[in-house]
Amino acid sequence: MNAYNQLLAHSKKISHFQHLASITGWDQAAVMPSGGASARSEAMAELSLHIHQLSTQPQLGEWFSEAETEELDNTQQAIVREMKQEWLDATLLPDDLVAAKSLAGSRCEHAWREQRPNNDWSGFAKNWQEVVKLSQEEAQIRAEHFQCTPYDAMLSQFEPGTTSASLDVVFADVKSWLPDMIDQAIAKQSGETIIQPNGHYPTHIQKSIGLDVMNLLQFDFNHGRLDESVHPFCGGVPSDVRITTRYDENEFVQAIMGIVHETGHARYEQGLPRSLAGLRAGHARSMGIHESQSLFFEMQLGRNPHFIQHLARLSTGRFDSQQPNLFTVDNLQKLYTRVKKDFIRVDADELTYPAHIILRYEIERDLMNGDITVSDVPELWNEKMQQYLGLSTRGNDRLGCMQDIHWTDGAFGYFPSYTLGAMYAAQFMATMRQSIDIEGVLDSGDFSPIFTWLADNVWQKGSLYTTNELITQATGETLNPQYFKRHLEQRYL
Amino acid sequence: MNAYNQLLAHSKKISHFQHLASITGWDQAAVMPSGGASARSEAMAELSLHIHQLSTQPQLGEWFSEAETEELDNTQQAIVREMKQEWLDATLLPDDLVAAKSLAGSRCEHAWREQRPNNDWSGFAKNWQEVVKLSQEEAQIRAEHFQCTPYDAMLSQFEPGTTSASLDVVFADVKSWLPDMIDQAIAKQSGETIIQPNGHYPTHIQKSIGLDVMNLLQFDFNHGRLDESVHPFCGGVPSDVRITTRYDENEFVQAIMGIVHETGHARYEQGLPRSLAGLRAGHARSMGIHESQSLFFEMQLGRNPHFIQHLARLSTGRFDSQQPNLFTVDNLQKLYTRVKKDFIRVDADELTYPAHIILRYEIERDLMNGDITVSDVPELWNEKMQQYLGLSTRGNDRLGCMQDIHWTDGAFGYFPSYTLGAMYAAQFMATMRQSIDIEGVLDSGDFSPIFTWLADNVWQKGSLYTTNELITQATGETLNPQYFKRHLEQRYL
Numbered sequence: 001m002n003a004y005n006q007l008l009a010h011s012k013k014i015s016h017f018q019h020l021a022s023i024t025g026w027d028q029a030a031v032m033p034s035g036g037a038s039a040r041s042e043a044m045a046e047l048s049l050h051i052h053q054l055s056t057q058p059q060l061g062e063w064f065s066e067a068e069t070e071e072l073d074n075t076q077q078a079i080v081r082e083m084k085q086e087w088l089d090a091t092l093l094p095d096d097l098v099a100a101k102s103l104a105g106s107r108c109e110h111a112w113r114e115q116r117p118n119n120d121w122s123g124f125a126k127n128w129q130e131v132v133k134l135s136q137e138e139a140q141i142r143a144e145h146f147q148c149t150p151y152d153a154m155l156s157q158f159e160p161g162t163t164s165a166s167l168d169v170v171f172a173d174v175k176s177w178l179p180d181m182i183d184q185a186i187a188k189q190s191g192e193t194i195i196q197p198n199g200h201y202p203t204h205i206q207k208s209i210g211l212d213v214m215n216l217l218q219f220d221f222n223h224g225r226l227d228e229s230v231h232p233f234c235g236g237v238p239s240d241v242r243i244t245t246r247y248d249e250n251e252f253v254q255a256i257m258g259i260v261h262e263t264g265h266a267r268y269e270q271g272l273p274r275s276l277a278g279l280r281a282g283h284a285r286s287m288g289i290h291e292s293q294s295l296f297f298e299m300q301l302g303r304n305p306h307f308i309q310h311l312a313r314l315s316t317g318r319f320d321s322q323q324p325n326l327f328t329v330d331n332l333q334k335l336y337t338r339v340k341k342d343f344i345r346v347d348a349d350e351l352t353y354p355a356h357i358i359l360r361y362e363i364e365r366d367l368m369n370g371d372i373t374v375s376d377v378p379e380l381w382n383e384k385m386q387q388y389l390g391l392s393t394r395g396n397d398r399l400g401c402m403q404d405i406h407w408t409d410g411a412f413g414y415f416p417s418y419t420l421g422a423m424y425a426a427q428f429m430a431t432m433r434q435s436i437d438i439e440g441v442l443d444s445g446d447f448s449p450i451f452t453w454l455a456d457n458v459w460q461k462g463s464l465y466t467t468n469e470l471i472t473q474a475t476g477e478t479l480n481p482q483y484f485k486r487h488l489e490q491r492y493l
Numbered sequence: 494m495n496a497y498n499q500l501l502a503h504s505k506k507i508s509h510f511q512h513l514a515s516i517t518g519w520d521q522a523a524v525m526p527s528g529g530a531s532a533r534s535e536a537m538a539e540l541s542l543h544i545h546q547l548s549t550q551p552q553l554g555e556w557f558s559e560a561e562t563e564e565l566d567n568t569q570q571a572i573v574r575e576m577k578q579e580w581l582d583a584t585l586l587p588d589d590l591v592a593a594k595s596l597a598g599s600r601c602e603h604a605w606r607e608q609r610p611n612n613d614w615s616g617f618a619k620n621w622q623e624v625v626k627l628s629q630e631e632a633q634i635r636a637e638h639f640q641c642t643p644y645d646a647m648l649s650q651f652e653p654g655t656t657s658a659s660l661d662v663v664f665a666d667v668k669s670w671l672p673d674m675i676d677q678a679i680a681k682q683s684g685e686t687i688i689q690p691n692g693h694y695p696t697h698i699q700k701s702i703g704l705d706v707m708n709l710l711q712f713d714f715n716h717g718r719l720d721e722s723v724h725p726f727c728g729g730v731p732s733d734v735r736i737t738t739r740y741d742e743n744e745f746v747q748a749i750m751g752i753v754h755e756t757g758h759a760r761y762e763q764g765l766p767r768s769l770a771g772l773r774a775g776h777a778r779s780m781g782i783h784e785s786q787s788l789f790f791e792m793q794l795g796r797n798p799h800f801i802q803h804l805a806r807l808s809t810g811r812f813d814s815q816q817p818n819l820f821t822v823d824n825l826q827k828l829y830t831r832v833k834k835d836f837i838r839v840d841a842d843e844l845t846y847p848a849h850i851i852l853r854y855e856i857e858r859d860l861m862n863g864d865i866t867v868s869d870v871p872e873l874w875n876e877k878m879q880q881y882l883g884l885s886t887r888g889n890d891r892l893g894c895m896q897d898i899h900w901t902d903g904a905f906g907y908f909p910s911y912t913l914g915a916m917y918a919a920q921f922m923a924t925m926r927q928s929i930d931i932e933g934v935l936d937s938g939d940f941s942p943i944f945t946w947l948a949d950n951v952w953q954k955g956s957l958y959t960t961n962e963l964i965t966q967a968t969g970e971t972l973n974p975q976y977f978k979r980h981l982e983q984r985y986l
Binding site for chain 1: 524
């Protein structure tokens with residue numbers, strides 16, 4: 001067997017263990033009784049260790065060197081490139097740093113679950129200092145290897161090929177118009193009347209509507225499921241994609257739109273190239289591209305009134321509602337596009353969301369690059385929050401810099417993916433409109449032309465191309481925030 | 494680290510991977526969409542291979558030799574004994590025989606799913622011949638190592654310590670009184686009136702009653718779940734025991750008693766010693782002892798009228814039934830103890846069940862020992878069926894020797910466990926009655942004294958003792974079929 005084929009076989013072997021990790025991870029979040037947690041953690045830690053050992057096996061270095069001398073076509077070269085990137089990610093860090101960071105992250109997260117509601121910044125900072133320090137060490141090692149800034153080295157784990165130099169430009173553009181646009185949208189909406197749901201919306205009915213919506217979105221139930229979990233997610237494996245949602249019986253809008261969002265992630269996974277199953281090149285391109293698909297479903301399709309008419313149709317008459325105009329297209333549309341300046345990112349609307357992200361990006365970038373320290377974070381957060389959304393978080397870190405799990409766990413570099421996703425989604429839609437009558441397709445109830453476009457231009461490409469190549473092939477240019485701006489203007493102004 | 498501790502650490506490592514196999518196996522049977530099957534099979538095959546490699550690692554032989562020279566207490570000796578037995582089971586057979594048998598079994602089972610309904614014995618025999626041949630090779634290798642007959646070598650995988658010499662005696666006793674007892678019971682029941690359920694019994698109501706029954710049986714929902722699957726089973730791991738059932742909306746008796754049965758398996762698993770978690774010595778003692786617990790729940794408790802009063806209470810008024818006396822204790826008791834001579838083992842009642850088992854035992858024993866051949870099986874089956882139950886299967890192998898999956902897959906030596914379990918259960922109950930007022934406890938609704946006895950005498954012992962030691966410690970004697978006989982006499986005559 002030549003080195004390339006050795007690499008293929010080894011990669012497929014690893015993917016089998018990753019399959020087990022995905023399914024038992026889903027199980028843990030969606031169905032495992034709490035008493036099973038301890039034994040499960042041990043089993044999953046053993047599995048992680050095994051996957052790490054396979055991923056860092058000494059022969060791999062030789063196989064990569066040899067494979068680079070073998071005659072490979074473009075696809076094979078991409079397969080090796082992605083595999084090598086993953087191998088470098090796995091081997092660059094000393095095992096004791098990985099273990100120490102994982103431990104510090106778990107400890108910090110565990111304590112944070114109590115510290116956050118208690119607004120205990122000083123208690124949190126003590127643990128978090130260690131997470132930041134170890135993350136900086138990690139960033140430094142990665143930066144030396146890849147010859148980039150520490151922050152860019154962290155960012156590239158989630159968004160390979162994206163740099164803070166490019167993000168600075170894109171986000172500066174967004175910052176130049178977003179605060180004004182938010183104010184204008186709020187002013188415009190202030191005169192509107194919205195009917196807020198005030199009834200009882202049983203879980204089983206919400207779930208039944210959710211399943212109808214998934215069918216409308218052509219989710220493949222032969223290769224996936226819908227379940228419940230505290231934190232909604234999309235997990236499983238491409239042949240068996242598991243999405244979850246949570247239900248609040250006091251309202252129905254969140255669960256159903258949450259399902260639309262996760263279905264976007266799921267269809268990307270279900271649409272990945274089967275021919276590359278078990279290879280990194282057959283995975284989703286990046287977190288930002290993944291988010292572009294969920295946000296395409298949630299924002300570009302889900303909040304279009306021609307889509308909302310289906311939600312209205314599927315929801316009307318299903319609940320014992322005493323509010324006659326609650327489920328009209330107009331009212332649902334208003335519920336789904338209400339703009340509000342508020343503290344919490346995960347509850348933010350489409351328009352204010354980028355402000356939350358840019359704020360985090362700027363702080364985590366400076367933190368990883370050593371330009372600021374942990375103790376600077378609360379006040380910086382407060383300043384930026386005032387600047388972007390006019391809200392103060394001084395002395396209220398529970399609603400400020402302590403609100404997210406990402407930093408707690410040391411996932412620095414992840415946040416930009418959310419807004420990159422929103423921008424890619426808008427750019428995809430703008431291109432799609434050149435060849436597809438989106439509203440006509442939505443009205444028809446058969447969304448196939450839209451999904452065919454996404455399959456051809458995104459899903460079926462896996463990671464065979466870099467993000468920039470993928471975006472350029474699909475839309476004719478690299479990331480351009482003007483599409484996002486125009487989309488928001490059209491919806492909110 | 495001394496050899497004993499090396500063995501401990503290695504065993505716990507293996508158990509972590511077995512945990513993953515159990516959970517993904519449950520997932521496959523209970524929740525996986527069918528399109529996930531192919532990738533799941535590959536992942537689970539990789540996991541099996543990995544577990545096999547860990548279980549047969551070359552150092553193990555040295556560690557066992559060394560551990561035998563180390564100073565170990567009784568518990569430690571039992572831990573090593575059980576671990577070594579498992580290691581021998583894993584290493585005795587050449588890998589190519591294991592692979593060939595697994596392949597032949599899969600092929601035979603796959604074809605059997607169509608051959609059985611078509612009554613295609615000659616088609617089946619062609620595949621099955623190979624399964625039998627490879628099983629005989631396996632039996633031969635095991636027999637040479639353990640110095641016993643080929644059949645005993647197969648039997649000992651499921652019932653370590655039990656021999657066909659002892660089974661011959663026990664089953665000869667049963668055969669001497671069972672056919673008469675069946676005839677007498679049928680004659681006695683012939684005059685009775687039974688109300689058969691003829692309504693619609695929705696799954697969600699059956700499930701809700703099932704959960705109530707599990708609570709009554711003190712199933713620990715913090716360490717387990719109830720789900721659905723085509724073939725009910727008890728899976729998962731001791732800290733997270735997953736039982737399943739299937740619902741038929743045309744009746745309710747089977748699902749609910751199926752839940753009682755699986756809850757017996759589950760409470761054994763939940764009650765295994767936590768201190769031996771991850772060690773073979775902390776597993777259930779044998780298939781027969783496992784079945785003794787499910788049958789204790791199903792037959793000794795579940796069909797006692799003082800238990801059935803709870804089923805009546807929990808079921809009455811739950812369904813839209815037009816049959817006023819359907820849920821009386823008397824009628825439920827009759828439904829659950831109806832005796833009928835019939836062809837199919839899995840549908841057999843408590844009294845005729847042993848006849849089905851003894852028939853299979855006699856045939857598989859002679860087949861493994863080379864005293865008969867595959868082509869003898871249909872006629873032998875027919876003869877024994879006539880002798881024990883007065884039914885002919887000549888030319889009707891679909892209701893005869895082709896009915897079970899066990900032989901199809903090459904699991905020779907498994908069948909005796911069912912009737913051993915029924916006999917152990919009766920013997921446990923007879924002993925328990927000496928110190929516990931069973932009917933009084935059942936009437937009270939708090940069955941704790943019964944479960945405490947089982948926990949002390951069975952569950953908490955794991956595999957620290959041989960089956961004979963366990964039975965003797967619990968009941969003062971080794972297996973004695975008279976307790977089973979008396980139990981059946983009291984219930985059916």
